[in-house]
Structure formats: structure tokens, C-alpha cells
Amino acid sequence: MRELSFAQALHEALDIAMEADERVFIMGEDIGVYGGAFGVTGDLVHKFGEDRVMDTPIAELGTAGAAVGAAVAGSRPILEFQFSDFSGLAMEQIVNQAAKMRYMLGGKVNVPVVFRMPCGSGTGAAAQHSQSLEAWFAHVPGLKVIEPSTPADAKGMLLAAIEDPDPVLIFEHKLLYKIKGDVPEGHYLTPIGKAHVAREGRDVTVVAAAIMVHKALEAAEILQAEGIEVEVVDLRSIRPIDTATIIASVKKTTRLACIYEGVKTLGIGAEISALVAESEAFDYLDAPILRLGGAESPIPYSPILEKAAVPQVDGIVEALRNLVKGRI
Amino acid sequence: MATLVFIFEIETGLMNSALKKANLGKNQRPFYANTSPAALKEALRKMHLVRMFEEMAEDSYIRGLTHGTMHLSIGQEASAVGITMGLRKTDYITSTHRGHGHCIGKGAEAKYMFAEFFGKEEGYCKGRGGSMHIADPETGNLGANGIVGGGLPLATGAALAIKQQKRDDVAVCFFGDGASNEGAFHESLNLAAVWKLPVVYVCENNGYGMSVSTDRSMSVPNVADRASSYNMPGVIVDGNNIADVAEAMVVATERARRGEGPTLIECKTYRTRGHSRSDRNKYRTKEEIEEWKARDPIPLFEKELLDMGIFKQADIDAVQASVKAEIEDGFNFARSGTDPVPEDVTRDVYAREIA
Incomplete structure (x- = not known):
């Protein structure tokens, strides 16, 4: 290909x-x-x-x-x-x-x-x-x-x-x-409403979208060296949202982190957290749900601040490590 | 009464060939010379249908039979019918919150409109739209709209589709004087002019955006004055005179169908009822309302038909009687319609049900 x-x-x-x-x-x-x-x-x-x-x-x-x-x-x-x-x-x-x-x-x-x-x-x-x-x-x-x-x-x-x-x-x-x-040649359809498990793992489910999928995959690679196995669910579709794939993954890993670039509060992480909390996966959770999202600010110009305004790989690695090791 | 300019402008070269060849004898203007008695009767029937539909709708509301609100176009029937009477089924209209007349003009039946009013599954929108969204898409009506100016870009887009698909249909956009102050008006008319789209913008200027008069809200005396900004014809007609309205519409429609671009027609008219059910008429005088009631478009049309000997009083009485019967039948049909079931609240949000 x-x-x-x-x-x-x-x-x-x-x-x-x-x-x-x-x-x-x-x-x-x-x-x-x-x-x-x-x-x-x-x-x-x-x-x-x-x-x-x-x-x-x-x-x-x-x-x-x-x-x-x-x-x-x-x-x-x-x-x-x-x-x-x-x-x-x-x-x-x-x-x-x-x-x-x-x-x-x-x-x-x-x-x-x-x-x-x-x-x-x-x-x-x-x-x-x-x-x-x-x-x-x-x-x-x-x-x-x-x-x-x-x-x-x-x-x-x-x-x-x-x-x-x-x-x-x-x-x-x-x-x-x-x-x-x-990229496959010719005409094909990727269905709307279906998430994709981009990486399998047993310790924590990361639900991410767009560029955060790549950052989560990078973080997963780093954490693998520490013996932490991260499952990355690429959301792909926000509405409709693939509840079934998310719930199945959380039941398997017992931990959930939502990582997205949009402002954290009242963002897609709130919806994912809530749909897990409302489902049978709630009983499987071994840790509080984690959200990593954009800062409560407009996106700033300064490159230092711009980086600080959205989740970055280092922060994701640290947060997932803490989540899995029971430090939050 | 606001200053009215009753001008009917036919631009040289734009007049359609049928009009040019028309026999203008017997003091008949093009509208009467070129419209068959059957079509004139149908126009009169529709004007009565709009009027009686709204009177019955208002009565139902007062009697507590319907809920929500409604915006009555009583007094504006000549514009709704004069604009739509020459359109094809494949032409589109976009309508406004004051859209019952447009809906009937484009071919909707009163009984399904009543059913919509009563929130029944038999209604045009299956009870999901109500008065403010009433429409029969089958007849090319892309919908009444609860957003002032909402239909302006939509009609522009429908005209774009017509052009893309190489059809010779037109899109007609009804809007009010208030909508001409919205940004959507500027963007839409500019797009249509730049792309030479087959669209006719029809402003029904009834003098008020809810309670605020055009004198207080517009920088120019006429909405049609704004057409020059978009390099398109701007025509002012007496919106209470169906002949004036229809003649201007013939010119605009033919221009659009020939691919020469959009026209803005301003129908100067008046709603004799309030803006909606909450209106207590604190912003206008009784005298003003009475002056306009004396210029009611329906008797005006009937008088012309009688004066010209096109119809006898008995013909007009028969039209009225048949409309009255249609309204009563439609009302009864709607009252006995099917209520939606609560489980269906999310039906038709998407073309295919999604999780």
C-alpha cells in the first residue's frame, strides 16, 4: 500500500x-x-x-x-x-x-x-x-x-x-x-459512529480523538518500557459516539483516561466519563476517571503557553503512570 | 400610514414576450390580459383560503384547541398568492414565520396544515414543526422559518443547486423588512448577484419588525433601495394589489429563468393582526390599522374582477362558499387526527437511526 x-x-x-x-x-x-x-x-x-x-x-x-x-x-x-x-x-x-x-x-x-x-x-x-x-x-x-x-x-x-x-x-x-x-486505493467507506482500538493494552483505556490519538500512542510506547500497557481507543466519531467499544475497553482495563484538545470542562471527556459511569463498566473501575483536556483559556500565542494549553506527551505519560499506580 | 411608493417598474428589455404581445385593450393591464379566468379564480380562491385558514387557526387558538404561538398574515394575501401563482411545482420557495400564505400559495392543502397546527401525525411536519415550520416539501416549499433571515441563504443555495443541475427552475425567497437588517441578507444577495443565481428575493415589508417600525430600524426608506448595492433590479410594488405583485414577479421570474440573475421585489403591505399572540398593539395606532384594513387586498381584487366583468358576484360567492367548506372539512379532519406517541420523540432526527 x-x-x-x-x-x-x-x-x-x-x-x-x-x-x-x-x-x-x-x-x-x-x-x-x-x-x-x-x-x-x-x-x-x-x-x-x-x-x-x-x-x-x-x-x-x-x-x-x-x-x-x-x-x-x-x-x-x-x-x-x-x-x-x-x-x-x-x-x-x-x-x-x-x-x-x-x-x-x-x-x-x-x-x-x-x-x-x-x-x-x-x-x-x-x-x-x-x-x-x-x-x-x-x-x-x-x-x-x-x-x-x-x-x-x-x-x-x-x-x-x-x-x-x-x-x-x-x-x-x-x-x-x-x-x-x-491509504488504500480507490473508493472505500470508514463508517461514521465506530471507534477504533488503535493499540491494545490491559492496564488503562485512553479514549482520544484526532491528534491526541498520536500523543496517546507515543505515551503508550514510553509506558510499555515501564511495564504499563495502555489501550488507546481512537474515538473517530463524536456524534454518534461508539458507547459499546468504550465500555468494552474499560471493562477490560478497569481504568479510563479521556484525552482531548478541546477545553476540558464540559467537553467530550465529560460525555465519555458519564457514559462509562452510567454503564455496567462503572463497577469495573479500579481508579477515578481521568480527564486531560485543553486549558481553561483561549489558545495563547507564545509557543511556551501554546504548548501548555493542551495536553502534551510528557503530561500524558505522567498522568497515566499515576493513574495506573493508584496515585490519584 | 407610511409613505407608499406604488411604482411598477418594467425594465425595458426585461418584459416578457407574452406581455409585449398582449392585447392591452379594454383598459386591461397585463395581469388581467394574460391570466386565464380559471387562473384568476384559483388566485382568488387561494387568497380566501389563506384568510379563512388563518381566521380559523386564530379561533382555535383562542378557544384553547391549539398551543404555542402563530404569526398571522391577514392583510398580506396578495403578496403570498401573487408571487406564487405563476410558479412551477419544481420551483422552490423559502418562507418565514408568517408563512401560511406562502405554503397555501405554493400548493399545500388546508387539512394537512390544520393537522400540523393540532400537532398530529397527519400534519405536513407530522406535528414536529407547528405553525412556524409549516411546509409541504412535495410542492417545493423548503420550509417556514423561525429565524428572521434564516431562509435567505437557503434560497440562495437552492438557486445554486438549480444552476449546478442545469435546470431552469427558480428559487423564491420570502422575507420581511426586519430580515433585511440581518447580515444574512447582505451575504445572500451578494452571493446571488456574483454567481448570477436564479433567485427572486421577495420582501414583504409590512412596516414592522415585531414592534419596531422600519423608520426606526432602516437606514433607507425602502428595502428595494438596497438592491443597487448588489447590482440587481429592485422593484417596489403595492403588496396589497395582486396584479402589481404578479406582474413584477413575471418579470423577475423570467429574468431568473433566462440565467440573468436575481431580482429584489419589495411588496409594501401590512399585517392587520399583531406580530404574534402576545402582541397588544402598543406600537401602532388604531387609525393606522383601519386605514390599511380599508385597503384589504381581497375586496380590492374582487372589485377589479367585477369591474372588468371577468366575474359576477355569484362567481365570487361560490368561491367563498367552497373555501368555507374546505376549511370546515380540513378543521374536522385535523381534529380527529392521530396524536404522536412519546416514544417517537427522536424519530426523524437523522435519515438513518443512530445510536
């Missing part, structure tokens, strides 16, 4: 989807000849033309709504937000329109729209270009929220999102765009 970067895998998914279905088109800011702020659309405009790879004015509310309206009218639009932070300008159309339209109309319309959401810190872009807002959207019934961590899943999940009859937001951590991994 050949290796592709995360960005190349997304590009390939777009290419395959647009080739297969002429209803599919992508719109966004600077996605045409510029190729997208992170290079995901690349040369697609030359292959599919400006009508299907549409540069938009800088108008997040209008274009998000236009994507929703086009979806209801029989097209399969994909809207790239240049940064997911800008979705704040489009909240109305995502939350009040896209998410609710099917329900409000008695199930008589589908809203097959995809919002691509470059997210996350680590690029020095500071508070308004670095957030991880997936929990906001995951709180809204009617939306699906996914967050792949590998190039293979990025491709398979974006294809699944495009073919899904409901609105899907795909969060793409910006630091992942350049990572490489094996």
Missing part, C-alpha cells in the same frame, strides 16, 4: 467523490487556484472547473446556508471553512437550519451537506485560529461530528460523510495534514 499524507488522503476522497457523482461540489474560501489554505483541494479546480470547485466570497453565514439550501435542493455540497473557528459566523445555518430541517419538516427532506473544519492548536495562530470546537456541534441532535486521526480514516470518513444523507462536520486537526500513513 502507498503512503499518503492526511491532506492528500482528503484530496483523494474529494476527487473520487466528485468523479463518481456529479451532484458533489465543493465551495470555500481560496479553494480554487490557491488550492485551499492547507492545500487540501489543491489542483481540483483544474480537473473539475470553477463551477464544482467554487471560490466563495468571505461570507461564512451566506455560504454555509447556501450549502444547506443546495443540499436540500438535490445537490451534495461540501463547504470548507478555512478555519473551523470561523464557523461561529455560520452557527445559525449549521445549528438552526441544517441540524433541524429534517426533523422540523417531519422527516421529509434530507440535508446531505458536509462541513470541513480545520481545527486545533500548534501553529502559532493564537486564539481565533486554533480552537477545537467539536463538542459545541456534538451537542446538537441532527448533526454528525467526526474527527479522524489517520490518513486512511480521513479518506474513508470523508467519503462516508459525503455519501451520508445527514449533515456531517469533519474536524481536521491542522497538525495532522502533513502526517503520512498507508
Whole structure:
């Protein structure tokens, strides 16, 4: 199998989807000849033309709504937000329109729209270009929220999102765009709503998403040398969430740590903790549940502070060691 | 009464060929010359249907038979019907919180609308939407909207889909004067103009965004004045005169279908009822309301039909009687509808049920 970067895998998914279905088109800011702020659309405009790879004015509310309206009218639009932070300008159309339209109309319309959401810190872009807002959207019934961590899943999940009859937001951590991994050729779907056990272990379950999966895997490698076996569950889908995989893993390891880049309080870790506490896995727990999340602050500019604002490998190693050794 | 500018602008070159060739004799304007008696009767029927539907809905609410709230468009029927009467089933509309008229205009039946009002499974939205989201997507209605300005980007997107799919349909966006102050208005009209989308923006300017008048909330006297910012035609019509409305709509629709881009039509009109059930009319005078009631669009239309000898009084009476019967039947159908079961609260959130 050949290796592709995360960005190349997304590009390939777009290419395959647009080739297969002429209803599919992508719109966004600077996605045409510029190729997208992170290079995901690349040369697609030359292959599919400006009508299907549409540069938009800088108008997040209008274009998000236009994507929703086009979806209801029989097209399969994909809207790239240049940064997911800008979705704040489009909240109305995502939350009040896209998410609710099917329900409000008695199930008589589908809203097959995809919002691509470059997210996350680590690029020095500071508070308004670095957030991880997936929990906001995951709180809204009617939306699906996914967050792949590998190039293979990025491709398979974006294809699944495009073919899904409901609105899907795909969060793409910006630091992942350049990572490489094996990516199958051709068309395939990675199902939405299924977590993936990225590493098996017996001592502690880490539930992580996006870039935190990679940090958790690094931490697991370090801890293995100390005789601690970490199981890493790659969440992949925030809504719907794969309760069964999480519960099964916790029952096996008897310890749970949730690691995510979004702000810790009221984030996805709260949901994972609660669903474990509500389940039969609660009786299996040998330690309190641990959450490692983003700091209670905007993402700062200073590289020192920016690192301090989100979980890092050293901190993860220490926290997991303490958890397993009963020090918390 | 606010200053009204009753202008009907037909831009040279934009007038449709049918209008140009029309026999304008007998002092008939294009609307009457070019619309068949059957279509005129249907338009009158729909205006009565909207009116009587809302009167019955209001009555049901007062009698405690329905809950929630509703926004009545009584007084605005000429705009709803005049805009929709020439549309195809495959054309789209997006509607507003004051959307009963748009819904009926585009082809919905009163009985399923009543069923929605009563929260029944037989309702257009199976009781999940209520008055504020009432719509029949089968007839191209993409929904009433509880968010002021919510439909503006949606109609723009529907028009984009039409263009992408190389169809010659149009999307029609109803919105109010209040929505023209929202950012969504600016973004949508700019997108539609830049992309030359087949969309007609129809502002039903009833003078008030809830309680705040347009004088107090708008920087220009007319919503149509804003069209020049987007390099699109901005047309002002008497929204209480169905002929005015429909003639402007013919021009705008043909322009859109030819791929020449969007138009903004401003229908100057008035809602004689309050904003919603909570309104105690503290922001406007009785005199103002009475002045507008004297310009009720339905008698106005009927008088023209009689004056021109298109219908006799007996024809009009027959239309009214048939609508009255339809309303009563629809009301009874809805009252005996099926209540949803609580277990179904999450049904239809997603196309496929998810865990």
C-alpha cells in the first residue's frame, strides 16, 4: 500500500467523490487556484472547473446556508471553512437550519451537506485560529461530528460523510495534514459512529480523538518500557459516539483516561466519563476517571503557553503512570 | 400610514414576450390580459383560503384547541398568492414565520396544515414543526422559518443547486423588512448577484419588525433601495394589489429563468393582526390599522374582477362558499387526527437511526 499524507488522503476522497457523482461540489474560501489554505483541494479546480470547485466570497453565514439550501435542493455540497473557528459566523445555518430541517419538516427532506473544519492548536495562530470546537456541534441532535486521526480514516470518513444523507462536520486537526500513513486505493467507506482500538493494552483505556490519538500512542510506547500497557481507543466519531467499544475497553482495563484538545470542562471527556459511569463498566473501575483536556483559556500565542494549553506527551505519560499506580 | 411608493417598474428589455404581445385593450393591464379566468379564480380562491385558514387557526387558538404561538398574515394575501401563482411545482420557495400564505400559495392543502397546527401525525411536519415550520416539501416549499433571515441563504443555495443541475427552475425567497437588517441578507444577495443565481428575493415589508417600525430600524426608506448595492433590479410594488405583485414577479421570474440573475421585489403591505399572540398593539395606532384594513387586498381584487366583468358576484360567492367548506372539512379532519406517541420523540432526527 502507498503512503499518503492526511491532506492528500482528503484530496483523494474529494476527487473520487466528485468523479463518481456529479451532484458533489465543493465551495470555500481560496479553494480554487490557491488550492485551499492547507492545500487540501489543491489542483481540483483544474480537473473539475470553477463551477464544482467554487471560490466563495468571505461570507461564512451566506455560504454555509447556501450549502444547506443546495443540499436540500438535490445537490451534495461540501463547504470548507478555512478555519473551523470561523464557523461561529455560520452557527445559525449549521445549528438552526441544517441540524433541524429534517426533523422540523417531519422527516421529509434530507440535508446531505458536509462541513470541513480545520481545527486545533500548534501553529502559532493564537486564539481565533486554533480552537477545537467539536463538542459545541456534538451537542446538537441532527448533526454528525467526526474527527479522524489517520490518513486512511480521513479518506474513508470523508467519503462516508459525503455519501451520508445527514449533515456531517469533519474536524481536521491542522497538525495532522502533513502526517503520512498507508491509504488504500480507490473508493472505500470508514463508517461514521465506530471507534477504533488503535493499540491494545490491559492496564488503562485512553479514549482520544484526532491528534491526541498520536500523543496517546507515543505515551503508550514510553509506558510499555515501564511495564504499563495502555489501550488507546481512537474515538473517530463524536456524534454518534461508539458507547459499546468504550465500555468494552474499560471493562477490560478497569481504568479510563479521556484525552482531548478541546477545553476540558464540559467537553467530550465529560460525555465519555458519564457514559462509562452510567454503564455496567462503572463497577469495573479500579481508579477515578481521568480527564486531560485543553486549558481553561483561549489558545495563547507564545509557543511556551501554546504548548501548555493542551495536553502534551510528557503530561500524558505522567498522568497515566499515576493513574495506573493508584496515585490519584 | 407610511409613505407608499406604488411604482411598477418594467425594465425595458426585461418584459416578457407574452406581455409585449398582449392585447392591452379594454383598459386591461397585463395581469388581467394574460391570466386565464380559471387562473384568476384559483388566485382568488387561494387568497380566501389563506384568510379563512388563518381566521380559523386564530379561533382555535383562542378557544384553547391549539398551543404555542402563530404569526398571522391577514392583510398580506396578495403578496403570498401573487408571487406564487405563476410558479412551477419544481420551483422552490423559502418562507418565514408568517408563512401560511406562502405554503397555501405554493400548493399545500388546508387539512394537512390544520393537522400540523393540532400537532398530529397527519400534519405536513407530522406535528414536529407547528405553525412556524409549516411546509409541504412535495410542492417545493423548503420550509417556514423561525429565524428572521434564516431562509435567505437557503434560497440562495437552492438557486445554486438549480444552476449546478442545469435546470431552469427558480428559487423564491420570502422575507420581511426586519430580515433585511440581518447580515444574512447582505451575504445572500451578494452571493446571488456574483454567481448570477436564479433567485427572486421577495420582501414583504409590512412596516414592522415585531414592534419596531422600519423608520426606526432602516437606514433607507425602502428595502428595494438596497438592491443597487448588489447590482440587481429592485422593484417596489403595492403588496396589497395582486396584479402589481404578479406582474413584477413575471418579470423577475423570467429574468431568473433566462440565467440573468436575481431580482429584489419589495411588496409594501401590512399585517392587520399583531406580530404574534402576545402582541397588544402598543406600537401602532388604531387609525393606522383601519386605514390599511380599508385597503384589504381581497375586496380590492374582487372589485377589479367585477369591474372588468371577468366575474359576477355569484362567481365570487361560490368561491367563498367552497373555501368555507374546505376549511370546515380540513378543521374536522385535523381534529380527529392521530396524536404522536412519546416514544417517537427522536424519530426523524437523522435519515438513518443512530445510536
